[in-house]
Amino acid sequence: MTLQSTQINRLDYTAPAFLIDRVDLTFELEESQTRVQSRLVLKRNPEAVAGLPLSLVGEELSLESIKLDGALLKTDAYSVSATGLVIATMPDEAILEIVTIINPLSNTSLNGLYVSSGNFVSQCEAEGFRKITYYLDRPDVMAKFTTTIIADKTRYPILLSNGNRVDSGQLEKNRHWVKWVDPFKKPAYLFALVAGKFVMLADQHTTPSGRRVALEIFVEPGNLDKCHHAMAAIKKAMRWDEERFGLEYDLDTYMIVATSDFNMGAMENKGLNIFNTKYVLAKPETATDVDFDGIDAVVAHEYFHNWTGNRVTCRDWFQLSLKEGLTVYRDQEFSSDIGSRSVERINNVKALREMQFAEDAGPQAHSVRPEAYSEINNFYTMTIYEKGSEVVRMYATLLGREGFRKGMDLYFKRHDGQAVTCDDFRAAMADANGVDFTQFEEWYKQAGTPALAISSHYDAAAQTYTLNVKQSCPATPGQAEKRPFHIPLAVGLLNKQGKDLPLQLAGEATAQGTTRVLALTQAEQSFSFINITAEPTPSLLRDFSAPVKVSYAYTDEELVFLMANDSDAFNRWEAANTFATRLLIALYAAGDEKPLAPASFINALRKLTSEKIDAALIALMLELPRENYLIELIDQVDPCHLHFVHRSVKAQIARELRPELLAIYQKLNDGAIYHYENASKRSLKNICLDYLAELDEPLVSEMLSKQYRLSDNMTDRLAALKALVNRDGGDAQLADFAVQWHDDALVMDKWFALQSTSRRPGALSRVQALMDHPAFSIKNPNKVRALIMGFCLQNAQHFHAADGYGYAFAADRIIELDKINPQVAARLASSFNRWKKMEPQRQQMMQAELQRIAQQDDLSSDLAEIVNKSLS
Template sequence: MTDASSSPVPPVTIHRTAYRPPEWRVPEVALDFALGLEETRVTAALSVVRDADAPAPLVLRGDALTAEAVRVDGEAWNGWRMDGPDLVVDLGDRTAAVVEVDTRIDPAANSQLMGLYASNSMLCTQCEAEGFRRITFHPDRPDVLSRYRVRMEGDKAAFPILLSNGNCVATGEGEGGTHWALWEDPWPKPSYLFALVAGDLVVNRDHFTTLSGRRVELGIWVRAGDQDRTHHAMASLKHSMAWDEQVYGREYDLDLFNIVAVSDFNMGAMENKGLNVFNTRYILADPDTATDADYDGVEGVVAHEYFHNWSGNRVTCRDWFQLSLKEGFTVYRDQSFSAAMGSAAVKRIEDVRVLRAAQFPEDAGPLAHPIRPDSYQEISNFYTATVYNKGAEIIRMMATMVGPERFRRGTDLYFDRHDGEAATCEDFVRAIEDGAGIDLTQFRLWYSQAGTPRIAARLEGDAASGEWVLHLAQTIPPTPGQPDKAPMLIPLRIKAFDRDGAAQDTAEQLVLLDHADATVPLGRFAGRPMLSINRGFSAPVIVDCARAPGELAWLAAHDDDPFARYEALQQLMLDTLVAAVSGEAAERGAVVDAVRETLAGAAADPAFVAEAVLLPSEAFIGDQMVTVDPDAIRRERLALQAAIGEALESEWRAILADPAPPATDLSPAAKGRRRLRGVALAYLGATARDDAPALAFAIFSDADGMTERQAALATLAHGDSDERAHALDIFYQRYRDNPLVLDKWFQVQAWSLRPDTVDAVRDLARHPDFTLANPNRVRALYGAFTANQAAFHRPDGAGYRLLADLVIALDPKNPQTAARLIPPLGRWKRFDEARAALMKAELGRILAQPGLSRDATEQASKSLVG
């Protein structure tokens, strides 16, 4: 098989309105694999049934495949032809047939990591979204569901373990040192859920007993030596299975559930039916090599992929425009699970931070799209924060509006109606409507309109009566292809407090803003009430509300909604920083006092306090400005960080003087204390205190786990002390043979606030341990670098050139990973003319490359238009 990028197909735009049901169904698929790293032979037998009124040829999609032979009902068949990459079989008047196709592929040459590919002498697959067509010819669309029977045979020494979907029904010995296994999956599934893994693996085995008493065998398969790092993943899987039964009533439906960890993987993980394939990053964890955040990531991703068994597999997508049907719903489910496993308040803060960092800029840029897009050129480009994270927020809004009991009735109805079907976003909304008894007609606009709504909130009081009202007005900015928007239905949780305690605080109310503007009565107050709005981040919107620093400080201390307290302190910091960047006088004292008061509650909830006292990111500060000034933002953020560090030095040192909990203690309280220690160290590191580097190095040296060690290394990486170089060398020498931990070494240097970071990244890209072949390593270096705003946006454009050079080099090898790194160049409209011109020039240089993939072409061309 040749790499697809060697013969690029001109981009074709696919439109949602062009959907037509398949003309042929494929109820049964039998696959026979003769496995080899350089050559794998595949025989596919498709039992096809005509589903069209008039005779139509059978069109089987292919990607860089050649059909070596075609048979129909067991006989050689000449009535076939190639139409570009696709195989067209003329079956005449037949309404049913068994079509067999022989293909031959080269997994070792498959650098795209889509289809069947080799990873460290192991064979594995990734078929979502359109990778199955790189294995064999097939309709390869999600609304064609089939039962699969898979036989694979290969060298027993090279591939002692042979895994696929469903249940292993037979095994045996072959000739010449080979062996074989036969797997059958009893549940119909689309081709994107097919999976095969063959290699030398060891397993961590366990079991789970369902509510109905059925025993499910569990296995996590990894390379030898990694087995002891899978226990947290196994515990997370069992917790997920129990939670899904309790909260959604969903039991697992096979007797076997396997997970395989793969080093080279474009995604985080894949929910293939009964055989989940994971990036090793989300399976392997122990205290020495994984941070608390890594442990949380393993737990959340394991849960996400397991929950897909129902929200994605048993009920799948009709077409790829419905991607958020499975992903948005499942992200909401995994967020709810993680909140139940730890601190719900901290989890909500983390989820909103991700949304604002990734999705809000997407909504405000040239790649803005609804969670149900109307068109695409390359579907892999729509695995976006909008589809996933905003999609989850839309599910959350429905749950907020109807409450948990009615939402559960709606989801039960959805699963019951569409089990075994390929459904649409509309099917889900209709099930919630019918199950919960609510009209969601206007709410459907969230599925079709892009952009982040802005809510203008203004308080008004009547001096005579003391009655106060809240005026609300919504606007939705224009986005590409959508210049004008209709008002959305926006659920806002609101509460008003009497600052002086003279009047009764109002009860929280859920306001459904369904017009361009509205007036909400708040009650009677002697003075201006303290407004708590969008509590719990009840809607993914931006709220503009004029507030005095004293109001924000009061809310940060007294609001009874944890997210609202966090939001008030963050807004106080943000207002101070934006004013300073804009050249206005900025009073830092209110921020310092609010941080001091928040720290007073550290003993009760250190995890929440750690999140609340963190300064907003440079990128988020820039999002508040008409024209982003990266250098001024960094200067003022560092100044405020240093001011807080110096003013509260005794508090930070006291936090660090309290010994860290053992790294093996993964309780929410222990993780919170370690998180707060990392924040304290960062604030001290921002000061000019002479002992700060030595303190960080001592913590680095004494750490009994990766959380403390990485926090100290990150603090040192921002400076130029001798301790910095020493720590980086110690870390490298200790972990140079552990790819996942070495990713952290690359990442922490790409995040550095030093002025020479661009040059450092350029040097690291030439390091012997850097490789373009591993997506994790590419993301660790370049993904971190593009998030380092001042470095990436260096005025001379060196950061832009560095990224464009990477995209050009990576695209022929792995277009999916290359394309996902392009969007930061597409935000050129937000920057000054000089930087904008430099970004556009690099986008143009990318587009000028001969043979550029569809993935990169779509991302770069849309980004250039802006």
């Protein structure tokens, strides 16, 4: 069966026929029958073709009435379909009043207005507002919203929407109302409504101009003690944006609401951000250091959207990275400034390489500014977010911090209150700095990960060192040929003593620093450095200055040298990662029954254990590359054999570095009271414990059991439990954990995830059994991500088991979820994206399951697009 879906093309963009100046909404909330009154002040768009009808979109709506300029419209004056409402004859200016009835209780898609744990919650990005009322639901239609919410006072004491609260009152039959006014124009995707029983944590922030902003976090009763880190993150993010970019908050109140049923991490609705509980609720006993870091990043991300996404938004959804890529860059810079810049950079690049590079190399590959889509929900991808942020970072790398700030200032000056394009952002960067960024558009137009093949030549007589660079980019769907990118390549050169050399290019009068950003603009270029008295070791792509793959013929000795000496922390880690990656792939290819790493590799890691640098950096350098990352580097891969090689080398490291790992663990496991600021030491302690858990020794068993029992924080407790689960099942500890935390949904998600990703035999059977656990619900995206996606996306050994049962399980769940929540089903379907990477037998089984999904009746547009591309 061939799946068909409507394709929307970027170049087909036309301006809306009408604009909306003002929207007045009144909600009469009932779980299964909410009445929505919409009053739209419309006018024809002078930039659109004259005389067009008014076409509003709407889905799953029951139309009660429609009035035009106060007069009830007859049924022959408009037409209604399953996707919208059309009024053929319209005046140039009009007031349109529409009343619709919706059923939030039955809305399991969590898109539009829905009920979560007895509370009303909305999610309107990208196209959820059309499930609330008929509207011009597109980001380039911006209007001022007034929202009045009417509800039962006992069941829904808290009534929230965008903007400032201006009025409230009581009604008969125990009902009350609240009116909210948002003074800033916004597209419908930024509309928000929340109603229910919540408790509030309150604080305030004073901006540099003296504005006092009330800060409010709303959570379900019982969770108030877990909001303090999120509140601190809000205040840090506000101050950072004021200092770094001169941007102040612009409303009287900034609100966050946390809900457990949410498709995304969070949503930046103007003044009323709605968050997944995962990125709000945390205290040391229930959340890990990674959770705390995630809350900092996501709170900052959504707050930063107030300017990069709300005050300036995207003209159409093809420009999605305009707001998301830019805001990810901003939240990464924030996290780097409040934490370890090098560790933040390494972790971001690890995620990019493991997930976005795979996306770029697979059937779902698309450019940062896509040319076409069938379902916009499928474009909330690593390419839009993470690669998009790398594109923004390249502007900052090429222009410097001051030049980038000038570009940002001009961008806001030109476009505040507008819906614009990626080209507008690029033009602001170029014009503010007098730079030609014409070629830089290729980053927005072309999919795929560019590759740099670099070679070097040292001329002792001339004392010159030359780097020869060839850039290329593989073919991607719809793009067979690629043009050269504008790539910033940051490089350094180390002398024999491991010191950075001053860098002077041929033709320059003097040396200009020890790290140089070379501008690659051609398919092949050479760069010659002069006054180099001895052959150096190159440090390439410092700080990962561009989202590219680099190939250079480093010897093992050079990689060890860079691990020990490179002044660029990212490249110290990169040398360790390259050494380990090369080794694991070679051992996999050799096919030995007992793969062993050479002494040079073990000794390099041994030297790391005595380094006096950031403990978190040492932990990252000690960690082996993840299996999902390695799978992307091997053609016709057998994931089970790769897992065997990976585990064999890990066990060898544990055996041969036992004294060093044990000494570090015992030194850092000092029983000190938990402080979040000591996260780096915990990361090193727990990577050592993870290695030691490979040893079948009573001492290790005692260490694991003791850390699980005595830890005063979830970071250490979960690290011990993970090792126990992988080592001997940890049945007693798993049972104890479930009893202790059965009423904490987020902690139980961790419990599910540990078991779904366990390497022990029988993983699929455990996952299937856990689907019947009282704490699991397939309707909750967090549960699906923890248990089902954990297995399918993070447990390569068992998902890719040779019997194919993992594939059948995934396909069954995808089909089931598509009837409940198409967005989640489409995300899970990504587990089949790289089926052509597998060896032939697995390819055949994965393809068969994709075809089985394709043969289902009434697939959602979300899932149909993913399956279509995977099979093509």
